[in-house]
Amino acid sequence: MMMADPGSNEEVAVIGNTDITSTELENNIINTMVERGTALLRKMEINVAEAEKRTGKNTVNIQETYTVYLIETRPAEAVPDGGTPATPDTLWRRYSEFELLRTYLLITYPYIIIPPLPEKRAEFQWHKLSADNLDPDFVERRRVGLENFLLRVASHPVLSNDKIFFLFLTEEKGWREAVLETGFQDKVDSRLKSLNAMFRVKNPDKRFTALKQYSDELNNVISQLLRVRARVADRLYGVYKVHGNYGRVFSEWSAIEKEMGDGLQSAGHHMDTYAASIDDILEEEEHYADQLKEYLFYTEAVRSVCRKHELIQYELEIAAQDLAYKKQQKEELVTGTVRVFSLKGMTSKLFGQESPEQRESRMAALEQSIQEGEEMVKDKNKECQEFVRTAWEDIERFKEQKDKDLREALISYAIMQISMCKKGIQVWSNAKECFNKM
Amino acid sequence: MSVGAPRGLASSGQKPIAEILHPLSAAQEPLSPGLDVTVTVGVDKEAGLTNGTPVETSSPASASSLFNRLQLDDDLEADTRDPYASTETRDLFVTVDDPKKHVSTMETYITYRVSTKTSRIEFDLPEYCMRRRYQDFDWLRIKLEDSQPTHLIPPLPEKFVMKGVVDRFSEEFVETRMKALDKFLKRVADHPVLSFNPHLNAFLSAKDLNKRQGLALLTKVGESVKHVAGGYKLRARPAEFCAMGEYLDTFTQKLGTIDRIAQRILKEQSEYLTEVREYGTVYSSWAGSEEELQRPLEGVADSVSTCCRGLVDQSENMSQDFLPVLREYILYIESMKNVLRKRDQSQAEYEGRLEAAILRKQEDRTPIPVEVEKCQDKVECFNADLKADWERWQSNKRQDFKQLLTGMADKNINYYEKCQAAWESLITLLQDKQTEDKTSETN
Numbered sequence: 068m069m070m071a072d073p074g075s076n077e078e079v080a081v082i083g084n085t086d087i088t089s090t091e092l093e094n095n096i097i098n099t100m101v102e103r104g105t106a107l108l109r110k111m112e113i114n115v116a117e118a119e120k121r122t123g124k125n126t127v128n129i130q131e132t133y134t135v136y137l138i139e140t141r142p143a144e145a146v147p148d149g150g151t152p153a154t155p156d157t158l159w160r161r162y163s164e165f166e167l168l169r170t171y172l173l174i175t176y177p178y179i180i181i182p183p184l185p186e187k188r189a190e191f192q193w194h195k196l197s198a199d200n201l202d203p204d205f206v207e208r209r210r211v212g213l214e215n216f217l218l219r220v221a222s223h224p225v226l227s228n229d230k231i232f233f234l235f236l237t238e239e240k241g242w243r244e245a246v247l248e249t250g251f252q253d254k255v256d257s258r259l260k261s262l263n264a265m266f267r268v269k270n271p272d273k274r275f276t277a278l279k280q281y282s283d284e285l286n287n288v289i290s291q292l293l294r295v296r297a298r299v300a301d302r303l304y305g306v307y308k309v310h311g312n313y314g315r316v317f318s319e320w321s322a323i324e325k326e327m328g329d330g331l332q333s334a335g336h337h338m339d340t341y342a343a344s345i346d347d348i349l350e351e352e353e354h355y356a357d358q359l360k361e362y363l364f365y366t367e368a369v370r371s372v373c374r375k376h377e378l379i380q381y382e383l384e385i386a387a388q389d390l391a392y393k394k395q396q397k398e399e400l401v402t403g404t405v406r407v408f409s410l411k412g413m414t415s416k417l418f419g420q421e422s423p424e425q426r427e428s429r430m431a432a433l434e435q436s437i438q439e440g441e442e443m444v445k446d447k448n449k450e451c452q453e454f455v456r457t458a459w460e461d462i463e464r465f466k467e468q469k470d471k472d473l474r475e476a477l478i479s480y481a482i483m484q485i486s487m488c489k490k491g492i493q494v495w496s497n498a499k500e501c502f503n504k505m
Numbered sequence: 506m507s508v509g510a511p512r513g514l515a516s517s518g519q520k521p522i523a524e525i526l527h528p529l530s531a532a533q534e535p536l537s538p539g540l541d542v543t544v545t546v547g548v549d550k551e552a553g554l555t556n557g558t559p560v561e562t563s564s565p566a567s568a569s570s571l572f573n574r575l576q577l578d579d580d581l582e583a584d585t586r587d588p589y590a591s592t593e594t595r596d597l598f599v600t601v602d603d604p605k606k607h608v609s610t611m612e613t614y615i616t617y618r619v620s621t622k623t624s625r626i627e628f629d630l631p632e633y634c635m636r637r638r639y640q641d642f643d644w645l646r647i648k649l650e651d652s653q654p655t656h657l658i659p660p661l662p663e664k665f666v667m668k669g670v671v672d673r674f675s676e677e678f679v680e681t682r683m684k685a686l687d688k689f690l691k692r693v694a695d696h697p698v699l700s701f702n703p704h705l706n707a708f709l710s711a712k713d714l715n716k717r718q719g720l721a722l723l724t725k726v727g728e729s730v731k732h733v734a735g736g737y738k739l740r741a742r743p744a745e746f747c748a749m750g751e752y753l754d755t756f757t758q759k760l761g762t763i764d765r766i767a768q769r770i771l772k773e774q775s776e777y778l779t780e781v782r783e784y785g786t787v788y789s790s791w792a793g794s795e796e797e798l799q800r801p802l803e804g805v806a807d808s809v810s811t812c813c814r815g816l817v818d819q820s821e822n823m824s825q826d827f828l829p830v831l832r833e834y835i836l837y838i839e840s841m842k843n844v845l846r847k848r849d850q851s852q853a854e855y856e857g858r859l860e861a862a863i864l865r866k867q868e869d870r871t872p873i874p875v876e877v878e879k880c881q882d883k884v885e886c887f888n889a890d891l892k893a894d895w896e897r898w899q900s901n902k903r904q905d906f907k908q909l910l911t912g913m914a915d916k917n918i919n920y921y922e923k924c925q926a927a928w929e930s931l932i933t934l935l936q937d938k939q940t941e942d943k944t945s946e947t948n
Contacts, residue, residue, distance in 0.1 A: 281794060288791040295784045302777035309773055312766045320759040323752055327903055334910070470797040477801050478935050481808070481928045488925035492918050499914035505907045 107227040112143050113236060115214035116157070118206045134206055135159040136213055140236050158239035162187070165213055167246060168235050172226060173368075174251045177375040178458035179226065180465045182219035183364030185212025191293035191356065193300035193349070204350070208357055215361070225461070266381045272455065278462065279373040286366040289359055296356060300349050311342025327505040334501035341494045348487050355483065358476040362469065369465070372458055379454050383447040390440035397433045400426065598622045599694045599709065601687035604679045605636070613674065614638050617683055619690065621709045627701065633710045639664070641714055642686055648704035649693065655887045656699060657844050657894040659692035660836030661685070662829075681829050688833065696897075698890070742849060743888070749895060750845055757838045764831045767823060774820050778813060785809035804931045811927035819920040823913070830909050834902070841898065848887045855880040 116139045122132045141155035165184055172181045189205050217236070220226045231249065234242050317335030321328040603618040616636040623631060642661055650658045662685035672678060693699045707714060742750075785806045792802035858877045865871055 284794045288787060288794065292784070292787045292791065295780060295787055299777070299780045299784050302773060302780050305773040306770060306777050309766060309769050312769075313763070316759055316762045316766065320756070320763075323755050323759075327906065473798055474801055474935060477805055478932060480805075481931045481935070484808075484928040485925055485932075488921040488928065491921035492925070495914045495917040495921070499911055499918065502907060502910040502914055505903060505910070 105222050105224060105227040107221050107233070108143070110143055111140050111236075112155075113214075113217050113221055114139050115210050115217065116155075118210045119159070120201060120206075132201065133161060134201065134209075135161050136165075136210055138217070138236060156237060158237075160235070162209070162213075164235070164243070165216065167243070168232065169216075171231055171246050171249065171251050172220070172229070173371065174254050175229070175231075175249070176225060178372060178454050179223070179461045180365065180368045180372055181226070182216050182223070183361060183368055184216055185209045185357070186360060186364070191290075191297050191360070193297040193304070204353075208353060211354075212357060212361070224464070266377075268377050268380045269384050270380075272376065272380065274459070275373050275376050279370060282366040282369040282373070286363060286370075289363040289366070293356060293359055293363065296352075296359075300352065304345055304349060307345035308342050310338055314339035314342065330501045330503075330505035334498045337494050337498040337501065341491070341498075344490050344494065348483075348490070351483055352480075355476060355480045358472070362473065365465075365469070369462075372462070376454060376458060379447070379451050383444070383451045386440065386443045386447045390437065390444050393433060393437045393440055397430070397437060400430055400433065596624045597694045597700050599690045601683055601690055604683050606674060615674065615679055615682075617686060619709060627706055628710055630710070635709065635712075637708070637714075639682070639686070641708065642689065644714065645693075645704055645708045646689075649699060649702055652702060652704065653699060654847055655844070655890040656696070657841055657891070657898060658699070659689050660833060660840050661689055662833070663836070677825065681825060685829060685833055692901075742852070745892075746845060746848065746888075750842070753838050753842050753845070757835060760831055760835050760838070764828065764835070767828055767831070771820055771824055774816060778816055778820075781809060781813055781816075785813065801935050804934045808924075808927040808931045812924040815920045815923035819916050822916050827909065827913055830905065834905070837898070841895075844891060844894070848884075848891055851880075851887050852884050855884045 116137045118134050118136050120132060121135055122130065125131050137157055137159055139155035139157050162184075169181060169184055172179075185208070189202075220229075220232055226232060231242075231246055234245055238245075314335045314337075317331045317338065321331035321335065324331060598621065600620045601617045602620070604615050605617075607614055607616060616638045619633075619635045619637050621628075621633040621635075639661075643664065646658060646661050649656075662682050693702075693705060699705065788802050788806040788809065792799045792806065795802060855877070858880055859873070862873045862877050866873060
C-alpha cells in the first residue's frame with residue numbers, strides 16, 4: 068500500500084461499509100496516482116512496515132527503551148501476473164533519525180514547506196487513550212504517520228530528488244555520517260542565530276505577511292478543534308458506556324419476569340454491544356485527529372518558510388541601506404556638500420586638510436565599495452526573488468494539497484459518522500425487536 | 506407505535522403545545538386559547554396502552570375521538586394477547602386535560618378538565634365535564650382506598666416535588682402531572698370494581714364534591730396504617746403472596762436502577778451537547794479563514810448542529826416521557842405493596858381470632874363464632890381480589906414497559922437517522938464540489 072494519506076487504509080475499509088463507496092474509492096485512486104508522479108516514486112515503493120521495541124544503551128550509557136521502525140523499499144515495476152514481487156530491501160530507523168532527516172531538509176530547502184513528522188508525544192488525547200509513548204496504539208499510529216511523512220517527501224517534486232533522503236531509505240549504515248558531512252549543521256547554527264535575533268523588515272512582502280497570518284489562524288483553529296474534539300470524545304464515551312448499565316439491569320430484571328424475560332435478556336445484550344461499540348468508533352476517529360494534527364504541524368513549517376523569507380528580505384534591505392549610505396558619502400565627496408553645511412568646514416574639506424591625492428584615493432575606495440555593494444544588492448535581490456519564486460511555487464502546491472487533503476479528511480470523517488449512526492440504528496433496532504417481543 | 510394517533514378533543518383549545526408524546530397520556534391536543542397555562546391531554550389511545558389496560562383506557566370527549574379510539578382498540582385486539590382486552594367492559598371513558606391556572610388572593614392552583622362519557626345507568630347523563638384540582642384527585646384516591654381496601658388503587662403523581670427545583674406552575678410540570686392524573690383516572694375507570702365506586706361517580710359527575718367530610722378520612726387512614734404497623738403475627742403467608750412481595754422488592758429496585766441510569770444518561774448527554782456545540786462553532790470559525798474549504802467546513806458545522814438538535818429532542822423525550830412513566834411505576838409498586846400488607850393484616854386478624862376461638866372451644870365447647878367465619882370470608886375475598894388485581898397489573902405492566910422501551914429504542918433510532926441524513930447530505934456537498942473541480946481541471 069502506498070498512499071500518501073495516513074488514514075487511507077482505514078478510510079477504504081470504512082468506505083467498504085457504506086453506500087457512498089465507489090466514487091469515493093475512485094477518487095482516492097486518482098488522487099494517489101497524481102501524487103505518485105515523482106521520479107522516485109515511479110522507481111520505488113516505500114512503506115514503514117512495522118515497529119519494534121528495543122532496549123539499549125544510549126549515548127550517555129543509560130539503559131533506555133525505544134522503538135524502531137522498519138522501512139521497506141522495493142522496485143516499483145509492475146509484477147507480471149503469477150510472478151512474485153521483488154523482496155523488499157529493509158532497514159530499521161529510530162524516530163530520532165527521522166528527526167535528523169527532517170532537520171536536514173529544513174535547512175537545505177528553506178523555501179520548501181517541509182512535511183511534518185508525527186507528534187513526538189501524544190497530544191490532544193481524550194482521557195481513555197494512553198499517553199504512553201510505548202503504547203501499542205500510539206506506536207501504530209506513529210508508524211502510519213512516519214510512513215506518511217516518507218511518502219510526502221517522496222512525492223515532493225524537489226525533495227524527492229535529494230540524495231540524503233535516498234540514502235535514508237536505502238543505506239542503514241553510514242547514513243548519519245553522510246548527513247553530517249553535508250555540513251548542514253553549521254548552517255543550522257548560523258541560521259538559527261539570525262532567526263532568533265530580533266529584526267524588523269521594512270518592506271515586508273504582503274503575500275508572505277498574509278500567509279503568516281493565515282498559518283497562525285490555522286494553527287489556532289486546528290488546535291482548538293483538536294482540544295474540543297478530545298472533550299467531545301470523552302463525553303460520547305460516557306454516554307455510550309452508561310448505556311452499558313442497562314445491559315446489566317435488564318438481565319437482572321429478566322430473572323424475575325416470565326413472558327418479558329427473554330426479550331429483556333436479549334435487549335440487555337444489545338445494550339452491552341452498544342456500550343462496547345464506542346471503543347472502535349473512537350479508535351477510528353483518532354485517524355481523523357491525526358490528519359488534523361498533520362496540518363497543525365504543517366503550519367509550523369509554513370511559518371518557518373515565512374520567517375526565512377523575512378530573513379532574506381532583511382539581509383537585502385541591510386545591503387541596500389549600506390549601499391545607499393556609501394552612495395551618499397560619495398555624493399558628499401563629489402559635490403563637497405556636507406550634511407551640516409558650514410563655509411569653514413567646506414573650505415577646509417576642499418582645500419585644507421585633504422590633498423587632491425588623498426581625495427582621489429578615498430574616492431576610488433568608495434567607488435570600489437559601492438560597486439561591491441551594488442553586486443551585493445544585486446545578489447541579494449536575486450536571491451530574494453529566487454526565494455520568493457521557489458517558495459511561492461511550493462506554497463501554491465501546498466495550498467492545493469491542503470485543500471484536497473482536508474476535504475478528503477472531512478469526507479472520511481463524515482463517512483465515519485455515518486457508519487457510527489448505522490451502528491447505532493442497528494443496535495437499537497435489534498433492541499427494539501426484543502422489546503417488541505415482550 | 507400508536508402514540509399520537511388520535512388527536513381530537515374537539516373541545517379543547519387549539520394551541521398545540523410542544524410535541525410531546527407522553528406514554529402516560531396519549532396523543533396531544535391543541536390547547537384552549539385561554540390565558541392560563543393550557544395543556545391538554547389528548548384523547549388517548551395508545552397512551553392508554555402504556556400504563557393501563559390498553560383497551561379500555563381512553564375516554565374521548567368527542568365522537569370522533571371515540572371513533573378513533575375504537576378503531577385503535579380493534580387493532581389492539583388483533584395484535585395483542587392481553588386477556589383483558591376483549592373481556593372488560595368499555596362503557597366508561599374518562600379524560601383529564603386542559604389545565605387552567607387559577608389565581609386568587611388566597612392561593613394559586615391549577616385545575617384540570619375531567620371529561621366523562623358513559624353509557625352506564627349509574628350516571629344520569631351520558632356526558633360530564635368537570636374541573637378538578639389535584640386535591641380532588643387526592644380525595645378520590647383516599648376514598649377509594651378506604652372503601653375498597655382489598656383492591657389495588659393506582660397511584661397519584663407525587664404531591665410534593667423538589668421545592669425550588671421544579672416550578673409547580675411551569676408548563677412542563679403541569680403537563681407531566683396532567684398526564685399522570687389522566688393515567689390514574691383511566692386506570693380507575695377501567696377497573697371492573699373500582700369503576701363502580703360511588704366516589705368515582707361523584708368525582709366525575711357531582712357539581713360539588715363536598716369533600717370536607719374528607720377530614721374524617723384522614724384519621725381513618727391513620728388508623729389503618731396503625732393496624733398494619735401493629736401487625737399480628739402471621740402464621741404462614743401463602744407462598745404466592747410471598748412471591749409477590751419478593752417480586753415487588755426486586756422490581757422496585759430494578760426500576761430505581763433504571764431511573765438512575767436514565768438520569769445519568771441525560772446528564773452525560775447534556776454535557777456532550779455542550780461540547781459538541783462548541784465543536785460545531787470551531788468549524789464555523791475555521792470556515793472564515795479558508796477559501797476553497799469554506800463551504801465544506803460550514804457544511805460540517807451545519808451537520809453538527811443538526812445532530813445537536815436531534816439530541817435535544819431525544820433528551821427532552823427521555824426526561825418528559827420516559828422518566829415519568831418509570832416513576833409512576835415505582836409509586837404503583839408502593840400501592841401494590843400496601844395492598845399486600847393489608848392482606849397480611851387481614852389474614853393475621855383471622856388467624857388470631859381463629860386461634861382464640863379454638864382455644865375457647867376446647868375450654869367450653871362453644872362453636873366458632875360467626876365473626877370468625879366472616880373474617881375468613883374477608884381474607885378469602887381479599888386474596889381473590891388481590892390475585893385478580895395482580896394479574897391485571899402484571900398484564901398492564903407488560904404492555905406499558907413494552908411500549909416504553911420500544912419507544913426509547915425508537916427515539917434513539919430516530920436520532921441516529923437524523924444524524925445520518927445530515928452527514929450524508931454533507932458528503933453530497935463535498936463530492937459535488939470535487940466533481941466540479943475535476944471538470945474545471947479537464948476543461
